[in-house]
Amino acid sequence: MSEMEPVTYAKGIDIFYSDASGPPVEDSRCLACQSPMKTEQKEASRSMAEAMSGSTTDSYVYFCPHSAKEEHRRLVELYREWEHLVSRRLKAIVTQELMEMRNEFRNSL
Numbered sequence: 001m002s003e004m005e006p007v008t009y010a011k012g013i014d015i016f017y018s019d020a021s022g023p024p025v026e027d028s029r030c031l032a033c034q035s036p037m038k039t040e041q042k043e044a045s046r047s048m049a050e051a052m053s054g055s056t057t058d059s060y061v062y063f064c065p066h067s068a069k070e071e072h073r074r075l076v077e078l079y080r081e082w083e084h085l086v087s088r089r090l091k092a093i094v095t096q097e098l099m100e101m102r103n104e105f106r107n108s109l
């Protein structure tokens with residue numbers, strides 16, 4: 001997993017975890033760019049508290065293979081803004097923009 005070390009992931013958007021004691025999640029997709037996630041099984045600290053205490057859980061880690069790209073970071077930021085919008089009108093506008101940016105990004109892959 002060394003190639004993902006310098007990448008900044010946004011938990012719940014382009015990275016998430018599930019317990020390795022259960023079956024892996026099928027057909028997981030990145031919420032920012034809609035690409036299929038990569039999956040690895042490993043011991044992972046899943047929260048800030050776990051990371052600080054050095055504890056880990058046997059986990060499936062799902063992560064977007066495009067997270068390191070600058071354009072992807074912008075998509076994640078826009079997704080975060082979209083997620084928090086309360087206004088329906090603003091949400092409709094930003095939904096449009098999010099879909100356009102997503103299409104441009106996917107066409108550039």
Ligand SMILES: [Zn+2]
Pocket residue numbers: 014030031032033034035064065066067072
């Ligand atoms: Zn992605």
